[in-house]
Amino acid sequence: MGTAPASRDVTSYGMGLAAPLALFFLVFFVAPLLQLLWLSLHNDTAGLHWGLGQYLHFLTDPFSLSVLGSTLLLGAEVTLVCLVLGFPIAWLYQRVGPRLQTIIILIVLLPLLTSVVVRTFAWIVILGRQGIINATLQSLGIIDTPLRLLYTQFGVVIALAQVQMPLMTLPLITALGRIDPNLDDASCSLGAGSWRTFFRIVLPLSLPGVIAGCTLTYAAAITAFITQSLIGGGQMLFMPMYLYQQASTLQNWPFASAISIIFLLAVLAVVSVFTTLGRLSRGYGGA
Protein backbone atom coordinates (compact mmCIF):
# COMPACT_ATOMS: atom_id res chain seq x y z
CA MET A 1 0.00 0.00 0.00
CA GLY A 2 2.32 2.75 1.17
CA THR A 3 5.25 1.97 -1.10
CA ALA A 4 7.51 4.08 -3.26
CA PRO A 5 6.10 7.58 -3.15
CA ALA A 6 8.84 8.53 -5.60
CA SER A 7 6.92 6.84 -8.40
CA ARG A 8 3.81 8.93 -7.82
CA ASP A 9 4.51 11.20 -10.78
CA VAL A 10 4.08 8.44 -13.34
CA THR A 11 1.28 6.44 -11.73
CA SER A 12 -1.09 9.28 -10.89
CA TYR A 13 -2.47 12.23 -12.78
CA GLY A 14 -2.66 15.88 -11.79
CA MET A 15 -5.70 17.22 -10.00
CA GLY A 16 -6.21 19.55 -12.97
CA LEU A 17 -8.04 16.77 -14.78
CA ALA A 18 -10.82 16.99 -12.20
CA ALA A 19 -11.26 20.72 -12.84
CA PRO A 20 -13.82 20.49 -15.69
CA LEU A 21 -16.19 18.25 -13.71
CA ALA A 22 -15.60 20.26 -10.53
CA LEU A 23 -16.50 23.43 -12.42
CA PHE A 24 -19.54 21.77 -13.99
CA PHE A 25 -20.75 20.66 -10.54
CA LEU A 26 -20.10 24.09 -9.06
CA VAL A 27 -22.24 25.82 -11.69
CA PHE A 28 -24.97 23.23 -12.26
CA PHE A 29 -25.18 21.39 -8.92
CA VAL A 30 -23.85 23.48 -6.03
CA ALA A 31 -25.15 26.84 -7.29
CA PRO A 32 -28.73 25.62 -7.88
CA LEU A 33 -28.84 24.03 -4.43
CA LEU A 34 -27.58 27.26 -2.86
CA GLN A 35 -30.23 29.18 -4.76
CA LEU A 36 -32.82 26.72 -3.45
CA LEU A 37 -31.60 27.37 0.09
CA TRP A 38 -31.63 31.13 -0.52
CA LEU A 39 -35.22 31.16 -1.80
CA SER A 40 -36.41 28.91 1.03
CA LEU A 41 -35.27 31.61 3.46
CA HIS A 42 -37.68 34.15 2.00
CA ASN A 43 -41.27 34.80 2.97
CA ASP A 44 -42.47 35.91 -0.47
CA THR A 45 -42.38 34.44 -3.97
CA ALA A 46 -40.26 37.25 -5.40
CA GLY A 47 -37.51 36.61 -2.82
CA LEU A 48 -37.43 40.10 -1.35
CA HIS A 49 -38.26 39.52 2.31
CA TRP A 50 -35.89 37.38 4.33
CA GLY A 51 -37.41 35.15 6.97
CA LEU A 52 -38.06 31.69 8.24
CA GLY A 53 -41.74 31.83 7.33
CA GLN A 54 -41.65 28.85 4.96
CA TYR A 55 -40.01 26.59 7.55
CA LEU A 56 -42.34 27.79 10.31
CA HIS A 57 -45.27 27.08 8.03
CA PHE A 58 -44.06 23.54 7.38
CA LEU A 59 -43.11 22.76 10.97
CA THR A 60 -46.36 24.10 12.47
CA ASP A 61 -48.64 22.57 9.84
CA PRO A 62 -49.95 19.14 10.97
CA PHE A 63 -50.60 18.14 7.36
CA SER A 64 -47.01 18.83 6.21
CA LEU A 65 -45.61 17.06 9.25
CA SER A 66 -47.78 14.01 8.62
CA VAL A 67 -46.54 13.87 5.01
CA LEU A 68 -42.93 13.95 6.26
CA GLY A 69 -43.69 11.34 8.92
CA SER A 70 -45.42 8.92 6.56
CA THR A 71 -42.56 9.28 4.05
CA LEU A 72 -39.91 8.43 6.64
CA LEU A 73 -42.03 5.53 7.92
CA LEU A 74 -42.51 4.23 4.37
CA GLY A 75 -38.73 4.20 3.90
CA ALA A 76 -38.27 2.21 7.10
CA GLU A 77 -40.91 -0.37 6.11
CA VAL A 78 -39.47 -0.86 2.63
CA THR A 79 -35.92 -1.15 3.99
CA LEU A 80 -37.01 -3.80 6.50
CA VAL A 81 -38.80 -5.88 3.85
CA CYS A 82 -35.78 -5.60 1.53
CA LEU A 83 -33.41 -6.70 4.31
CA VAL A 84 -35.50 -9.72 5.33
CA LEU A 85 -35.90 -10.86 1.71
CA GLY A 86 -32.52 -9.72 0.41
CA PHE A 87 -30.31 -11.35 3.03
CA PRO A 88 -31.33 -14.94 2.17
CA ILE A 89 -30.58 -14.19 -1.51
CA ALA A 90 -27.05 -13.10 -0.60
CA TRP A 91 -26.71 -16.17 1.66
CA LEU A 92 -27.89 -18.50 -1.11
CA TYR A 93 -25.47 -16.82 -3.54
CA GLN A 94 -22.50 -17.85 -1.37
CA ARG A 95 -23.48 -21.52 -1.36
CA VAL A 96 -24.14 -22.23 -5.03
CA GLY A 97 -21.78 -22.85 -7.95
CA PRO A 98 -20.48 -20.11 -10.26
CA ARG A 99 -23.16 -20.76 -12.92
CA LEU A 100 -26.04 -20.28 -10.49
CA GLN A 101 -24.20 -17.32 -9.01
CA THR A 102 -24.25 -15.53 -12.37
CA ILE A 103 -27.95 -16.35 -12.77
CA ILE A 104 -28.77 -14.98 -9.30
CA ILE A 105 -26.81 -11.79 -9.99
CA LEU A 106 -28.52 -11.25 -13.31
CA ILE A 107 -31.96 -11.81 -11.74
CA VAL A 108 -31.10 -9.23 -9.08
CA LEU A 109 -29.53 -6.86 -11.59
CA LEU A 110 -32.20 -6.85 -14.31
CA PRO A 111 -34.83 -4.90 -12.36
CA LEU A 112 -32.22 -2.30 -11.43
CA LEU A 113 -31.71 -1.56 -15.12
CA THR A 114 -35.34 -1.93 -16.20
CA SER A 115 -37.33 1.28 -16.38
CA VAL A 116 -38.95 2.21 -13.06
CA VAL A 117 -42.19 3.07 -14.85
CA VAL A 118 -42.27 -0.41 -16.37
CA ARG A 119 -41.63 -2.09 -13.01
CA THR A 120 -44.30 0.02 -11.33
CA PHE A 121 -46.72 -0.67 -14.17
CA ALA A 122 -46.17 -4.39 -13.53
CA TRP A 123 -47.42 -3.93 -9.98
CA ILE A 124 -50.55 -2.18 -11.25
CA VAL A 125 -51.21 -5.30 -13.34
CA ILE A 126 -50.57 -7.59 -10.36
CA LEU A 127 -52.42 -5.63 -7.67
CA GLY A 128 -55.31 -4.29 -9.77
CA ARG A 129 -58.96 -5.31 -9.47
CA GLN A 130 -58.54 -7.82 -12.28
CA GLY A 131 -54.93 -8.53 -11.40
CA ILE A 132 -53.29 -11.84 -10.63
CA ILE A 133 -53.83 -11.79 -6.89
CA ASN A 134 -57.53 -10.96 -7.11
CA ALA A 135 -58.10 -13.34 -10.04
CA THR A 136 -56.38 -16.20 -8.19
CA LEU A 137 -58.20 -15.63 -4.92
CA GLN A 138 -61.54 -15.36 -6.73
CA SER A 139 -61.05 -18.50 -8.79
CA LEU A 140 -60.11 -20.37 -5.62
CA GLY A 141 -63.34 -19.11 -4.08
CA ILE A 142 -61.56 -17.45 -1.16
CA ILE A 143 -63.07 -14.04 -1.87
CA ASP A 144 -66.20 -12.88 -3.71
CA THR A 145 -65.38 -9.27 -4.47
CA PRO A 146 -61.91 -8.08 -5.51
CA LEU A 147 -59.68 -6.87 -2.69
CA ARG A 148 -58.40 -3.32 -2.75
CA LEU A 149 -54.64 -3.74 -3.09
CA LEU A 150 -53.72 -0.79 -5.27
CA TYR A 151 -53.72 2.60 -3.53
CA THR A 152 -52.89 1.02 -0.15
CA GLN A 153 -49.84 1.25 2.07
CA PHE A 154 -49.32 -2.50 1.62
CA GLY A 155 -49.26 -2.09 -2.16
CA VAL A 156 -46.76 0.78 -2.04
CA VAL A 157 -44.43 -1.07 0.35
CA ILE A 158 -44.39 -4.32 -1.61
CA ALA A 159 -43.93 -2.58 -4.98
CA LEU A 160 -41.16 -0.34 -3.64
CA ALA A 161 -39.46 -3.32 -1.99
CA GLN A 162 -39.32 -5.12 -5.32
CA VAL A 163 -38.14 -2.01 -7.15
CA GLN A 164 -35.34 -1.30 -4.62
CA MET A 165 -34.33 -4.90 -3.79
CA PRO A 166 -31.13 -4.85 -5.92
CA LEU A 167 -29.79 -1.89 -3.94
CA MET A 168 -29.99 -4.02 -0.78
CA THR A 169 -28.87 -7.34 -2.24
CA LEU A 170 -25.72 -6.26 -4.10
CA PRO A 171 -23.87 -4.81 -1.05
CA LEU A 172 -24.96 -7.85 1.01
CA ILE A 173 -23.49 -10.23 -1.56
CA THR A 174 -20.22 -8.29 -1.46
CA ALA A 175 -20.17 -8.27 2.36
CA LEU A 176 -20.92 -11.98 2.73
CA GLY A 177 -18.22 -12.78 0.17
CA ARG A 178 -15.64 -11.13 2.44
CA ILE A 179 -16.41 -13.32 5.46
CA ASP A 180 -13.89 -16.10 6.02
CA PRO A 181 -15.83 -19.37 5.52
CA ASN A 182 -13.63 -21.02 8.17
CA LEU A 183 -15.39 -18.95 10.85
CA ASP A 184 -18.65 -20.64 9.95
CA ASP A 185 -17.07 -24.10 10.22
CA ALA A 186 -15.25 -23.20 13.43
CA SER A 187 -18.46 -21.99 15.05
CA CYS A 188 -20.33 -25.14 14.03
CA SER A 189 -17.56 -27.51 15.12
CA LEU A 190 -17.45 -25.77 18.51
CA GLY A 191 -21.07 -26.77 18.97
CA ALA A 192 -23.02 -23.67 17.93
CA GLY A 193 -26.04 -24.49 15.76
CA SER A 194 -26.68 -22.98 12.35
CA TRP A 195 -29.15 -20.40 13.63
CA ARG A 196 -26.83 -19.34 16.41
CA THR A 197 -23.84 -19.17 14.05
CA PHE A 198 -25.90 -17.04 11.70
CA PHE A 199 -27.02 -14.53 14.31
CA ARG A 200 -23.76 -14.45 16.30
CA ILE A 201 -21.14 -14.71 13.52
CA VAL A 202 -22.46 -14.15 9.99
CA LEU A 203 -24.89 -11.30 10.67
CA PRO A 204 -22.50 -9.18 12.81
CA LEU A 205 -19.65 -9.65 10.32
CA SER A 206 -21.85 -8.61 7.43
CA LEU A 207 -23.00 -5.41 9.17
CA PRO A 208 -21.03 -3.08 6.85
CA GLY A 209 -22.96 -4.57 3.91
CA VAL A 210 -26.26 -4.42 5.80
CA ILE A 211 -25.70 -0.76 6.55
CA ALA A 212 -24.62 0.10 3.01
CA GLY A 213 -27.68 -1.71 1.65
CA CYS A 214 -30.03 -0.05 4.13
CA THR A 215 -28.67 3.42 3.30
CA LEU A 216 -29.15 2.98 -0.45
CA THR A 217 -32.56 1.33 -0.11
CA TYR A 218 -33.88 3.91 2.34
CA ALA A 219 -32.71 6.90 0.31
CA ALA A 220 -34.13 5.41 -2.88
CA ALA A 221 -37.46 4.37 -1.32
CA ILE A 222 -38.38 7.74 0.13
CA THR A 223 -37.53 9.59 -3.10
CA ALA A 224 -39.25 7.11 -5.46
CA PHE A 225 -41.70 9.55 -7.00
CA ILE A 226 -43.14 7.31 -9.72
CA THR A 227 -43.84 4.19 -7.65
CA GLN A 228 -45.22 6.21 -4.75
CA SER A 229 -47.62 8.20 -6.92
CA LEU A 230 -48.82 5.40 -9.22
CA ILE A 231 -49.30 2.67 -6.60
CA GLY A 232 -50.24 5.06 -3.78
CA GLY A 233 -52.73 6.98 -5.90
CA GLY A 234 -54.29 10.30 -4.96
CA GLN A 235 -55.08 9.56 -1.32
CA MET A 236 -51.55 8.84 -0.17
CA LEU A 237 -49.20 11.78 -0.29
CA PHE A 238 -45.46 11.49 0.24
CA MET A 239 -42.74 14.15 0.25
CA PRO A 240 -41.69 13.95 -3.45
CA MET A 241 -45.28 14.42 -4.72
CA TYR A 242 -45.93 17.11 -2.10
CA LEU A 243 -42.83 18.96 -3.34
CA TYR A 244 -43.89 18.55 -6.97
CA GLN A 245 -47.44 19.78 -6.32
CA GLN A 246 -46.23 22.88 -4.49
CA ALA A 247 -43.62 23.69 -7.14
CA SER A 248 -45.46 22.82 -10.32
CA THR A 249 -49.20 22.98 -9.76
CA LEU A 250 -49.27 25.77 -7.18
CA GLN A 251 -46.10 27.55 -8.36
CA ASN A 252 -45.20 28.21 -4.72
CA TRP A 253 -41.45 28.07 -5.22
CA PRO A 254 -40.33 29.39 -1.81
CA PHE A 255 -42.43 26.81 0.04
CA ALA A 256 -41.37 24.08 -2.41
CA SER A 257 -37.75 25.12 -1.75
CA ALA A 258 -38.28 24.81 1.99
CA ILE A 259 -39.85 21.36 1.48
CA SER A 260 -36.82 20.40 -0.63
CA ILE A 261 -34.37 21.57 2.02
CA ILE A 262 -36.25 19.80 4.83
CA PHE A 263 -36.39 16.65 2.69
CA LEU A 264 -32.67 16.97 1.87
CA LEU A 265 -31.81 17.36 5.54
CA ALA A 266 -33.98 14.37 6.47
CA VAL A 267 -32.18 12.20 3.90
CA LEU A 268 -28.77 13.50 5.01
CA ALA A 269 -29.63 12.81 8.66
CA VAL A 270 -30.60 9.22 7.89
CA VAL A 271 -27.52 8.69 5.72
CA SER A 272 -25.17 10.08 8.37
CA VAL A 273 -26.74 7.93 11.09
CA PHE A 274 -26.20 4.88 8.88
CA THR A 275 -22.64 5.99 8.03
CA THR A 276 -21.79 6.38 11.71
CA LEU A 277 -23.23 2.95 12.43
CA GLY A 278 -21.20 1.63 9.51
CA ARG A 279 -17.96 3.03 10.93
CA LEU A 280 -18.71 1.50 14.33
CA SER A 281 -19.61 -1.86 12.79
CA ARG A 282 -16.37 -1.97 10.80
CA GLY A 283 -14.48 -1.62 14.05
CA TYR A 284 -16.61 -4.41 15.47
CA GLY A 285 -16.13 -6.65 12.41
CA GLY A 286 -12.35 -6.17 12.49
CA ALA A 287 -12.09 -6.96 16.19
Next chain:
Amino acid sequence: MSGRKRTLEAVSFEVVMTVIALIALILIIAPSLVVLIVSFTSGFSLKFPPPGYSLRWYAELWNAWQLHFAARNSLLVALWATGLSIVLGVAAALAISRSPKLSARLLDSLFMSPLVLPALAFGLAALMLFSFVGLPVSPLTLVIGHTVVCVPYVVRNTIAALAQLEPTLLESSAVLGASRLYTFRRIVLPLIRPGIIAGAFIAFMSSFDNVPVSLFLRDAATDMLPIRMWQDLEGKLDVTIAALSGVLIIATVAMVAVMERVTGLSRRLTN
Protein backbone atom coordinates in the same frame (compact mmCIF):
# COMPACT_ATOMS: atom_id res chain seq x y z
CA MET B 1 -28.48 -38.13 19.86
CA SER B 2 -27.04 -34.65 19.90
CA GLY B 3 -25.67 -35.17 16.38
CA ARG B 4 -29.15 -35.95 15.13
CA LYS B 5 -30.57 -32.90 16.86
CA ARG B 6 -27.99 -30.61 15.34
CA THR B 7 -28.72 -31.94 11.88
CA LEU B 8 -32.40 -31.18 12.28
CA GLU B 9 -31.48 -27.72 13.50
CA ALA B 10 -29.14 -27.19 10.55
CA VAL B 11 -31.76 -28.44 8.10
CA SER B 12 -34.40 -26.09 9.48
CA PHE B 13 -32.00 -23.19 9.00
CA GLU B 14 -31.13 -24.14 5.43
CA VAL B 15 -34.76 -24.74 4.47
CA VAL B 16 -35.96 -21.42 5.87
CA MET B 17 -33.15 -19.43 4.24
CA THR B 18 -33.51 -21.17 0.88
CA VAL B 19 -37.29 -20.80 0.81
CA ILE B 20 -37.13 -17.07 1.61
CA ALA B 21 -34.39 -16.61 -0.99
CA LEU B 22 -36.44 -18.36 -3.67
CA ILE B 23 -39.57 -16.37 -2.78
CA ALA B 24 -37.50 -13.17 -2.99
CA LEU B 25 -36.01 -14.12 -6.37
CA ILE B 26 -39.49 -14.93 -7.73
CA LEU B 27 -40.76 -11.63 -6.36
CA ILE B 28 -37.96 -9.83 -8.21
CA ILE B 29 -38.47 -11.51 -11.58
CA ALA B 30 -42.25 -12.09 -11.62
CA PRO B 31 -43.44 -8.54 -12.36
CA SER B 32 -41.42 -8.33 -15.58
CA LEU B 33 -42.73 -11.72 -16.72
CA VAL B 34 -46.31 -10.70 -15.93
CA VAL B 35 -45.96 -7.55 -18.03
CA LEU B 36 -44.45 -9.54 -20.91
CA ILE B 37 -47.38 -11.98 -20.86
CA VAL B 38 -50.05 -9.28 -20.55
CA SER B 39 -48.52 -7.31 -23.43
CA PHE B 40 -49.51 -10.14 -25.81
CA THR B 41 -53.17 -10.02 -24.76
CA SER B 42 -55.90 -9.99 -27.39
CA GLY B 43 -58.29 -8.23 -25.01
CA PHE B 44 -58.78 -4.59 -24.10
CA SER B 45 -57.83 -4.80 -20.44
CA LEU B 46 -54.85 -5.75 -18.32
CA LYS B 47 -56.66 -8.88 -17.09
CA PHE B 48 -54.34 -11.68 -16.07
CA PRO B 49 -54.22 -14.31 -17.45
CA PRO B 50 -55.20 -12.74 -20.79
CA PRO B 51 -58.33 -14.08 -22.54
CA GLY B 52 -56.24 -14.76 -25.66
CA TYR B 53 -52.95 -13.85 -27.29
CA SER B 54 -52.16 -11.53 -30.18
CA LEU B 55 -49.69 -8.92 -31.35
CA ARG B 56 -52.36 -6.23 -31.73
CA TRP B 57 -50.94 -3.93 -29.03
CA TYR B 58 -47.48 -4.12 -30.55
CA ALA B 59 -49.09 -3.11 -33.86
CA GLU B 60 -50.86 -0.31 -32.00
CA LEU B 61 -47.49 0.80 -30.65
CA TRP B 62 -46.26 1.20 -34.22
CA ASN B 63 -48.72 4.07 -34.71
CA ALA B 64 -48.33 5.74 -31.33
CA TRP B 65 -46.49 8.80 -32.60
CA GLN B 66 -46.54 10.55 -29.21
CA LEU B 67 -44.59 7.69 -27.71
CA HIS B 68 -42.20 7.65 -30.69
CA PHE B 69 -41.57 11.36 -30.24
CA ALA B 70 -40.93 10.98 -26.50
CA ALA B 71 -38.71 7.94 -27.06
CA ARG B 72 -36.57 9.83 -29.57
CA ASN B 73 -36.13 12.75 -27.17
CA SER B 74 -35.20 10.41 -24.33
CA LEU B 75 -32.72 8.55 -26.49
CA LEU B 76 -31.02 11.74 -27.72
CA VAL B 77 -30.78 13.27 -24.26
CA ALA B 78 -29.45 9.99 -22.81
CA LEU B 79 -26.79 9.74 -25.56
CA TRP B 80 -25.60 13.32 -25.05
CA ALA B 81 -25.66 13.04 -21.25
CA THR B 82 -23.70 9.79 -21.42
CA GLY B 83 -21.13 11.28 -23.79
CA LEU B 84 -20.65 14.32 -21.57
CA SER B 85 -20.48 12.07 -18.49
CA ILE B 86 -17.72 9.98 -20.07
CA VAL B 87 -15.58 12.99 -21.01
CA LEU B 88 -15.96 14.80 -17.67
CA GLY B 89 -16.17 11.68 -15.49
CA VAL B 90 -13.17 9.75 -16.80
CA ALA B 91 -10.92 12.81 -16.56
CA ALA B 92 -12.07 13.45 -12.99
CA ALA B 93 -11.65 9.78 -12.05
CA LEU B 94 -8.04 9.81 -13.34
CA ALA B 95 -7.29 12.85 -11.20
CA ILE B 96 -8.79 11.67 -7.93
CA SER B 97 -8.34 7.89 -8.08
CA ARG B 98 -4.84 7.49 -6.65
CA SER B 99 -4.47 10.86 -5.04
CA PRO B 100 -4.01 10.82 -1.26
CA LYS B 101 -4.89 14.51 -1.06
CA LEU B 102 -7.82 15.70 1.04
CA SER B 103 -9.12 17.69 -1.93
CA ALA B 104 -9.40 14.46 -3.92
CA ARG B 105 -11.51 12.85 -1.16
CA LEU B 106 -13.74 15.93 -0.97
CA LEU B 107 -14.22 16.01 -4.74
CA ASP B 108 -15.03 12.31 -4.66
CA SER B 109 -17.80 12.95 -2.10
CA LEU B 110 -19.09 15.89 -4.14
CA PHE B 111 -19.23 13.87 -7.37
CA MET B 112 -21.06 11.01 -5.62
CA SER B 113 -23.59 13.18 -3.77
CA PRO B 114 -26.24 13.25 -6.57
CA LEU B 115 -26.68 9.52 -5.93
CA VAL B 116 -27.97 10.07 -2.40
CA LEU B 117 -29.67 13.46 -2.52
CA PRO B 118 -33.33 13.53 -3.58
CA ALA B 119 -33.15 14.12 -7.33
CA LEU B 120 -36.51 15.90 -7.30
CA ALA B 121 -35.03 18.65 -5.11
CA PHE B 122 -32.15 18.99 -7.56
CA GLY B 123 -34.61 19.10 -10.47
CA LEU B 124 -36.47 22.02 -8.90
CA ALA B 125 -33.19 23.75 -8.04
CA ALA B 126 -31.91 23.38 -11.60
CA LEU B 127 -35.17 24.76 -13.01
CA MET B 128 -34.86 27.78 -10.71
CA LEU B 129 -31.27 28.38 -11.78
CA PHE B 130 -32.09 28.14 -15.49
CA SER B 131 -35.07 30.46 -15.19
CA PHE B 132 -32.95 32.85 -13.09
CA VAL B 133 -30.31 33.14 -15.83
CA GLY B 134 -33.02 33.26 -18.52
CA LEU B 135 -32.29 29.90 -20.13
CA PRO B 136 -35.60 28.31 -21.22
CA VAL B 137 -36.09 24.57 -20.78
CA SER B 138 -34.76 22.77 -23.82
CA PRO B 139 -32.87 19.60 -24.75
CA LEU B 140 -29.74 21.46 -23.55
CA THR B 141 -31.04 21.99 -20.01
CA LEU B 142 -32.16 18.36 -19.94
CA VAL B 143 -28.70 17.17 -20.99
CA ILE B 144 -27.07 19.30 -18.28
CA GLY B 145 -29.44 18.10 -15.58
CA HIS B 146 -29.13 14.46 -16.60
CA THR B 147 -25.33 14.69 -16.70
CA VAL B 148 -25.22 15.82 -13.07
CA VAL B 149 -27.18 12.76 -11.89
CA CYS B 150 -25.52 10.28 -14.31
CA VAL B 151 -21.84 11.22 -14.11
CA PRO B 152 -21.40 9.56 -10.66
CA TYR B 153 -21.79 6.11 -12.26
CA VAL B 154 -18.98 6.81 -14.73
CA VAL B 155 -16.70 8.27 -12.03
CA ARG B 156 -17.32 5.37 -9.65
CA ASN B 157 -16.78 2.59 -12.19
CA THR B 158 -13.69 4.25 -13.68
CA ILE B 159 -12.16 4.71 -10.22
CA ALA B 160 -12.85 1.03 -9.48
CA ALA B 161 -11.14 0.01 -12.73
CA LEU B 162 -8.14 2.27 -12.02
CA ALA B 163 -7.79 0.76 -8.55
CA GLN B 164 -7.21 -2.65 -10.16
CA LEU B 165 -4.44 -1.29 -12.36
CA GLU B 166 -0.89 -2.41 -11.44
CA PRO B 167 1.22 0.74 -10.86
CA THR B 168 4.31 -1.22 -11.94
CA LEU B 169 2.88 -1.38 -15.48
CA LEU B 170 2.95 2.40 -15.69
CA GLU B 171 6.41 2.57 -14.14
CA SER B 172 7.77 0.01 -16.62
CA SER B 173 6.24 1.91 -19.48
CA ALA B 174 7.85 5.14 -18.25
CA VAL B 175 11.22 3.44 -17.70
CA LEU B 176 11.09 2.15 -21.25
CA GLY B 177 10.79 5.73 -22.43
CA ALA B 178 7.09 6.00 -23.23
CA SER B 179 5.53 9.41 -22.77
CA ARG B 180 2.61 9.77 -20.37
CA LEU B 181 0.14 10.25 -23.17
CA TYR B 182 1.48 7.18 -24.99
CA THR B 183 1.29 5.12 -21.80
CA PHE B 184 -2.26 6.32 -21.25
CA ARG B 185 -3.35 5.45 -24.77
CA ARG B 186 -1.61 2.10 -25.03
CA ILE B 187 -1.71 0.77 -21.45
CA VAL B 188 -4.13 2.56 -19.16
CA LEU B 189 -7.05 3.10 -21.51
CA PRO B 190 -7.25 -0.49 -22.83
CA LEU B 191 -7.16 -1.83 -19.24
CA ILE B 192 -9.80 0.46 -17.80
CA ARG B 193 -12.04 0.49 -20.90
CA PRO B 194 -14.45 -2.22 -19.60
CA GLY B 195 -14.93 -0.21 -16.41
CA ILE B 196 -15.67 2.95 -18.38
CA ILE B 197 -18.12 1.08 -20.62
CA ALA B 198 -19.91 -0.45 -17.63
CA GLY B 199 -20.22 2.98 -15.97
CA ALA B 200 -21.38 4.60 -19.20
CA PHE B 201 -23.98 1.86 -19.68
CA ILE B 202 -25.46 2.40 -16.22
CA ALA B 203 -25.35 6.18 -16.77
CA PHE B 204 -27.18 5.77 -20.08
CA MET B 205 -29.87 3.54 -18.57
CA SER B 206 -30.44 5.87 -15.63
CA SER B 207 -30.70 8.89 -17.93
CA PHE B 208 -33.14 7.11 -20.24
CA ASP B 209 -35.21 6.20 -17.18
CA ASN B 210 -34.89 9.52 -15.35
CA VAL B 211 -38.08 11.11 -14.07
CA PRO B 212 -37.30 13.52 -11.21
CA VAL B 213 -34.96 15.78 -13.18
CA SER B 214 -36.90 15.61 -16.45
CA LEU B 215 -40.11 16.45 -14.61
CA PHE B 216 -38.87 20.00 -14.07
CA LEU B 217 -36.57 20.50 -17.06
CA ARG B 218 -38.81 19.47 -19.94
CA ASP B 219 -41.88 20.90 -21.60
CA ALA B 220 -44.35 19.71 -24.26
CA ALA B 221 -41.75 20.21 -26.99
CA THR B 222 -39.22 18.02 -25.16
CA ASP B 223 -41.50 15.26 -23.89
CA MET B 224 -39.57 12.38 -22.33
CA LEU B 225 -40.56 8.72 -22.51
CA PRO B 226 -40.80 7.77 -18.80
CA ILE B 227 -42.87 10.89 -18.12
CA ARG B 228 -45.13 10.29 -21.11
CA MET B 229 -45.69 6.72 -19.82
CA TRP B 230 -46.31 7.93 -16.28
CA GLN B 231 -48.88 10.47 -17.45
CA ASP B 232 -50.58 7.85 -19.66
CA LEU B 233 -50.79 5.51 -16.68
CA GLU B 234 -52.21 8.23 -14.41
CA GLY B 235 -55.01 8.82 -16.89
CA LYS B 236 -56.09 5.39 -18.11
CA LEU B 237 -54.65 1.89 -18.07
CA ASP B 238 -53.70 1.61 -21.68
CA VAL B 239 -52.59 -1.77 -22.99
CA THR B 240 -50.28 0.02 -25.46
CA ILE B 241 -48.10 0.84 -22.44
CA ALA B 242 -47.87 -2.90 -21.77
CA ALA B 243 -46.55 -3.45 -25.29
CA LEU B 244 -44.06 -0.61 -24.85
CA SER B 245 -43.01 -2.11 -21.51
CA GLY B 246 -42.51 -5.42 -23.29
CA VAL B 247 -40.20 -3.74 -25.80
CA LEU B 248 -38.25 -2.01 -23.02
CA ILE B 249 -37.89 -5.23 -20.98
CA ILE B 250 -36.61 -7.19 -23.98
CA ALA B 251 -34.23 -4.38 -24.96
CA THR B 252 -32.88 -4.22 -21.39
CA VAL B 253 -32.33 -7.98 -21.21
CA ALA B 254 -30.52 -7.89 -24.56
CA MET B 255 -28.30 -4.96 -23.54
CA VAL B 256 -27.46 -6.51 -20.16
CA ALA B 257 -26.51 -9.75 -21.93
CA VAL B 258 -24.16 -7.83 -24.26
CA MET B 259 -22.70 -5.84 -21.35
CA GLU B 260 -22.15 -9.01 -19.32
CA ARG B 261 -20.08 -10.33 -22.25
CA VAL B 262 -18.16 -7.11 -22.89
CA THR B 263 -17.53 -5.85 -19.36
CA GLY B 264 -18.41 -8.63 -16.89
CA LEU B 265 -21.05 -6.31 -15.46
CA SER B 266 -22.20 -8.68 -12.69
CA ARG B 267 -18.71 -9.03 -11.19
CA ARG B 268 -18.19 -5.26 -11.30
CA LEU B 269 -21.31 -4.58 -9.26
CA THR B 270 -20.51 -7.03 -6.48
CA ASN B 271 -16.88 -6.12 -5.87
